[in-house]
Amino acid sequence: MLKKFRIVPAYFAITVFVYGFSFVFPAFAADLGEIIVEDRGDEGSNKAPSSFTTVIRPSKEESENKSLTEIVSQTPSIVAKSLGGPGQYSTVTIRGSSAEQVTVYIDGVKLNTESGAGVDFSTINVDSIEKIEIIRGGGTAEFGPDAIGGVINIITKKAKKGTEAEIKETFGSFITFKSNESVSHRWEKSGILFSHTHSQSKGDFSFKASNVDLTGKSINTGGTFKRIHNSFISEDAFLKFDSNPAENIWLVFSNDFFFTDRDIPGVEEETTLLYPTNPLEAKEKLFRNASSFQLGFDNVIESHLNIKLGVTNNLNVDHFTDPSPAVGGPIDTKTFYDSVDPFLLFEPTFSNKWAANLIILRYDFKYDTYNDSSGIQNAQLIGKKTRKTNSLFFQDEVLLFSDKLSLIPAVRYEDASDFPDDVSLKIGAAFRPAGYRYITFKGNVETSFRYPSFYELYFPDQGYLRGNPNLNKEEAVNYDIGLAINFSFIKGEVSYFRNDIKNSIIWVPISAFTIQPVNTLDVLSQGVETAIKVNLFKLAYIDANYTYLSARYKGSNLQLPGRPSHTANGKLTLSHNFGEHFGGGIFTELQYMSSLPVNAQNTLFLASRTTLGAGFNIRSYFKKWGTYTLSFDAKDLTNIQIYDARGFPLPRRSYFVTLSGKWGNEREKI
Numbered sequence: 113m114l115k116k117f118r119i120v121p122a123y124f125a126i127t128v129f130v131y132g133f134s135f136v137f138p139a140f141a142a143d144l145g146e147i148i149v150e151d152r153g154d155e156g157s158n159k160a161p162s163s164f165t166t167v168i169r170p171s172k173e174e175s176e177n178k179s180l181t182e183i184v185s186q187t188p189s190i191v192a193k194s195l196g197g198p199g200q201y202s203t204v205t206i207r208g209s210s211a212e213q214v215t216v217y218i219d220g221v222k223l224n225t226e227s228g229a230g231v232d233f234s235t236i237n238v239d240s241i242e243k244i245e246i247i248r249g250g251g252t253a254e255f256g257p258d259a260i261g262g263v264i265n266i267i268t269k270k271a272k273k274g275t276e277a278e279i280k281e282t283f284g285s286f287i288t289f290k291s292n293e294s295v296s297h298r299w300e301k302s303g304i305l306f307s308h309t310h311s312q313s314k315g316d317f318s319f320k321a322s323n324v325d326l327t328g329k330s331i332n333t334g335g336t337f338k339r340i341h342n343s344f345i346s347e348d349a350f351l352k353f354d355s356n357p358a359e360n361i362w363l364v365f366s367n368d369f370f371f372t373d374r375d376i377p378g379v380e381e382e383t384t385l386l387y388p389t390n391p392l393e394a395k396e397k398l399f400r401n402a403s404s405f406q407l408g409f410d411n412v413i414e415s416h417l418n419i420k421l422g423v424t425n426n427l428n429v430d431h432f433t434d435p436s437p438a439v440g441g442p443i444d445t446k447t448f449y450d451s452v453d454p455f456l457l458f459e460p461t462f463s464n465k466w467a468a469n470l471i472i473l474r475y476d477f478k479y480d481t482y483n484d485s486s487g488i489q490n491a492q493l494i495g496k497k498t499r500k501t502n503s504l505f506f507q508d509e510v511l512l513f514s515d516k517l518s519l520i521p522a523v524r525y526e527d528a529s530d531f532p533d534d535v536s537l538k539i540g541a542a543f544r545p546a547g548y549r550y551i552t553f554k555g556n557v558e559t560s561f562r563y564p565s566f567y568e569l570y571f572p573d574q575g576y577l578r579g580n581p582n583l584n585k586e587e588a589v590n591y592d593i594g595l596a597i598n599f600s601f602i603k604g605e606v607s608y609f610r611n612d613i614k615n616s617i618i619w620v621p622i623s624a625f626t627i628q629p630v631n632t633l634d635v636l637s638q639g640v641e642t643a644i645k646v647n648l649f650k651l652a653y654i655d656a657n658y659t660y661l662s663a664r665y666k667g668s669n670l671q672l673p674g675r676p677s678h679t680a681n682g683k684l685t686l687s688h689n690f691g692e693h694f695g696g697g698i699f700t701e702l703q704y705m706s707s708l709p710v711n712a713q714n715t716l717f718l719a720s721r722t723t724l725g726a727g728f729n730i731r732s733y734f735k736k737w738g739t740y741t742l743s744f745d746a747k748d749l750t751n752i753q754i755y756d757a758r759g760f761p762l763p764r765r766s767y768f769v770t771l772s773g774k775w776g777n778e779r780e781k782i
Contacts, residue, residue: 157245157265160254161509162520162540162554164592164607164641168244177282177727177745177768180241181233184264186681186701188641188657189248189609192233193674193756197763198288198313199344199374203230206248207609208637208663208675209261212617213562213586215251218266219352219366221402221424224258225449226480226499228567235370235400237348239280239292240307242269248641249609250590252560253522253538256476256503260560260588260613268366270352271296271303276776284768286342288313302355308348315342315375319761320753321384324716337384339761341392344374360410367403372396379759382438394434394443401427418459426451433487439576444487453478470509477502482566492572494579499563500529507538518542531563531585554607555593562586568617568629580629588613594641604644611637620712635672637663653685670714674757678706693733700726710758718758724749738775744768 157165166187170178181202185192193211194202203211211230216223223231244266251259275297282290294307316338323334352366376394377383383392406422428449435442457474478501484493507522520540527533538558545551564583571579594607613635622628643657663675671677680703687697707720727745744767748754751765 157247159245159265160247160251160263160540161518162542162556163247163249163251164554164594164596164605164609165248166246166643168246170238170241170244176280176729176741176743176770176772177284178238179234180236180238180244183238184233184244184246186655186657186683186703187246188643189262189639189659189661189679190246191674191676191679191705194234194762195757195760196377197286197315197317197339197342199234199311199315199346199372200342200377202233204233204264205230205674206246206262207611207639208635208661208672209611210616212565213258213260214262214264215255215259216264216266217255218368218402219268219364219404220406220422221368221404221426222256222451222453223400223402223426225426225428225451226482226497226566227428227430227447227449228565228571232398235346235372235398236266237307237309237350237368237370239294239309240268240348240350240368242267249556249592250538250558250560250588250611252536253524253558254505254507256524257526257585258562260562260586260590260611268350268352268368269305269307270354270364271298271305272776273298274776276774278772278774280770280772282768282770285766286313286315286317286763288315288768301357302353305350305352307350309350310345310347312345313343315344316340317342317763317766319380319764321380321761322755322758331381331385337380339377339380339383339763340387341375341377341394344372346370346372346374360412361408362410363405363407365403365405367401370398370400372398374398376432376434378438380761381759386438390438391436393436394432396433397431399427399429401425413460416461420457420459421455423452423454425453440574442488445484445491445493446486447482447484449480449482451478451480466512468511468515470511472505472507474505475503476505492574494566494570494572497566497570498529499566502527513546516544516546526561528563534561534585536560550597550599552596552598553594554596556590558590560588560590564617564629577627583617583629584615584631586613586615586617586631601647602645604642606640606642608640609638611635613637618712633665633667635663636666637661637672637675639663651686651688653687654683655685656680656682665712670712671709673709673712676706676708676720678704680704694731695733696728696730698726698728700724716758718755721752721754722750723747723752723754738773740774741770741772743770743772745770 157163168183170183181192181194184190184204189207191205192202194200204214205211206214214230216231244264247263249262251263255263277295280292290311292309296305318336319339321335321337324330349369354364356362374396376396377392378394404424406420409419431446433444437443453476455474455476460471462469480499483496486493504525510519522538524536536559540556543553563585568583569579569581571577589612592607592609594605596605597603615631616635617629618632619627619629639659639661641659646654658680661675661677663672664670683699683701685697685699689695702724704722705720707717709717725747726749729741729743731741733739747766748764753764754762756762
C-alpha cells in the first residue's frame with residue numbers, strides 16, 4: 113500500500129474545521145437563504161471545481177476537419193498516440209500517465225473497459241459533442257478508478273429552440289469521405305436530437321521507413337514505402353431526448369451507437385520486410401453502444417436538495433481476425449464486454465451568512481462482464497470474467513468569505529469483488545484574494561488507484577504473450593498547485609504537478625520468448641504546465657501552451673517510454689464578419705514535441721518534431737436560405753515523417769475540405 117497516511121491528517125483537519133465551523137454557526141433548513149452558484153465558466157468543471165481544467169468546444173469551424181485525438185492533443189499535458197491514419201486506433205495520456213490511467217466519460221457513461229488498453233479515441237464521433245472537459249491530475253475520488261492521470265469528460269449536444277437541420281460533407285486525402293446529418297426539435301417542455309455520421313477512407317499513404325528495429329539494430333529498410341491495408345468504414349448514430357414533464361422534474365436519455373470495420377496494417381516491418389510474401393490480412397470489426405438515462409428532482413425540501421438517479425450502459429463487441437500474422441498461428445477472436453451502472457445521487461445545500469455547503473453524496477453499483485470466443489478450434493481464451501463494484505462518494509464544497517475561498521474535501525469508498533476494498537481521499541482548495549476576483553489560486557492533493565484489467569490479469573498463455581493473475585492494483589498520490597487568471601480579453605494558468613505512482617503496470621519480456629505485465633519500479637511524474645488565451649478585439653485569437661514533464665522510474669531514473677520532456681502548442685486565428693451576411697477566418701497552428709524513448713531501457717528514441725497546420729473558413733447567412741460554411745484544413749505542411757510509436761508511421765501532408773449547411777427556426781447569425 114502507498115503511504116496514504118501522509119495526507120489523511122490534513123484531510124481530517126480540514127474536515128473537522130469545516131464541520132466545526134458549521135457547528136459554531138449552525139445553518140438549519142428553516143434558516144437557509146437562496147444559494148446562487150455562478151457558472152464555472154469556460155475553464156472549469158462543476159464536478160471538479162478546484163482541478164486544473166481545459167474546456168474545448170469543437171463546433172468551431174477550425175475543428176471541422178479534425179479527429180477528437182487531434183483536438184485534445186492541443187491542450188497542456190496531453191500526449192496523443194495514433195497507430196495509423198484516419199480511423200485507426202489512438203489513445204491519449206495526461207501528465208505522464210499511461211493511456212489506461214485516463215478515464216473517459218460521455219454523458220456519464222464510462223468508456224474505459226475491463227478488456228484492457230486505453231479508450232480508443234478514433235471511435236468517438238466529434239459531430240455530436242457540445243464540449244469536452246479535460247481535467248488534469250488525479251480524479252479517482254470524483255470519477256472512480258483508472259483516473260490516476262486525469263479525466264476527459266464529454267458532454268453531447270441537445271436540441272435547441274425550434275427546428276434545426278444540418279448537413280456536413282468532408283472530403284480529403286487518402287480518399288477520405290465523411291458525411292454528417294442531424295435534425296433536432298424543441299417543444300415547450302422537451303427536445304429531441306438525432307445525428308448520423310458515416311466515415312470511410314482507403315487510408316493508404318506513403319511513408320519514410322525507419323532503418324532500425326526496437327533494439328536499435330539496423331534493418332536496412334530506410335526509404336519511402338506505401339503504407340497499405342489502412343481502409344475503414346464506420347457508422348455513428350446518436351440520439352438524445354430531454355424533457356421537463358413537471359416543474360423541478362427533468363429527465364435525459366442519450367444513446368450513442370458506433371460501428372467500424374477496419375483493416376489493421378500492423379507494424380511497418382510487415383510492409384517493408386514481409387509483404388507480399390506474408391499477406392496483410394488483419395481486420396477488426398468493433399461495435400459499441402453507450403446509453404444513459406437520468407431522472408432528476410431539483411429544489412426539493414424548501415429548494416435545498418437535488419436528487420438524481422439513473423443507469424448507464426456500455427456495451428462492446430470486438431471481432432479481430434488475422435489468418436496470417438507475422439508471429440504465431442491464425443487469430444480469430446471475438447470479445448464481448450458489458451458494463452451496467454445504476455446510481456443514486458443527493459445534492460443538499462446549506463448556508464448561512466458566513467458559509468455555504470454544496471454537498472454531493474453518490475452511490476454506484478457497477479457490474480462488468482467479459483467473455484470471448486473463437487472460430488478456431490482449441491484456441492486459447494480468457495473465458496467469462498466478472499467484476500462487481502460498490503462505490504460511495506462524498507464531497508463537500510465549502511464556500512467561505514463571500515465565495516472567495518472554497519475548501520473541497522472528498523472521499524470515495526470502492527469495494528470490488530476481485531480486489532480488497534480501497535479508499536480515495538482528496539483535499540482541494542481554490543482562493544480568490546479580496547480585490548482580485550479575476551485571479552484564482554488552486555491546489556489539490558489526492559490518492560488514486562487503478563485495478564488491473566482482465567487482459568492484464570488473464571490473457572491466455574500463447575507462448576509469447578500471457579497475463580499475470582498476481583498483479584497488484586496501481587496506486588498513486590497526486591499533487592498540484594498553481595493559479596489561473598480570467599479576464600475578458602486574456603485567460604491563462606500556470607501549475608506545478610507531481611504524481612507518485614506505485615505498482616505501475618507495464619508489459620515487459622520475462623524470458624527470451626514471453627512478454628507479460630508486471631508491477632514495475634515506482635514512478636515519479638512531475639512537471640509544469642502553462643497556458644494562455646488572448647482575444648484581441650474579437651478579431652484575432654491566440655491560444656498557446658507549454659508543458660515540461662519529467663516522468664521517470666524512481667529506481668533507475670530512466671524516462672518512461674512514450675513520454676516527451678517538452679511539448680508546446682500554438683494557434684493563431686483571425687476572424688471577421690463582412691456585413692450581415694458574410695464572414696470568415698484563417699488559422700495556423702504549431703505543435704512541438706521533444707524526443708521520447710520507445711523502450712524502457714532508453715536505448716531507442718523517436719526524434720523531436722515540429723508540425724505546422726493551417727486552414728480557413730468562409731461563412732454566409734441568409735434568413736430564408738440558412739447558414740453555409742466552407743472549411744479547409746491542411747495538416748503537416750512541413751511534410752515530415754511522424755511516429756507516435758515505433759513501427760507505426762503516420763500520414764504526412766494532407767488536406768481536407770468540409771461543406772456544411774444549417775437550416776432552422778433558430779439560427780445564429782455569423
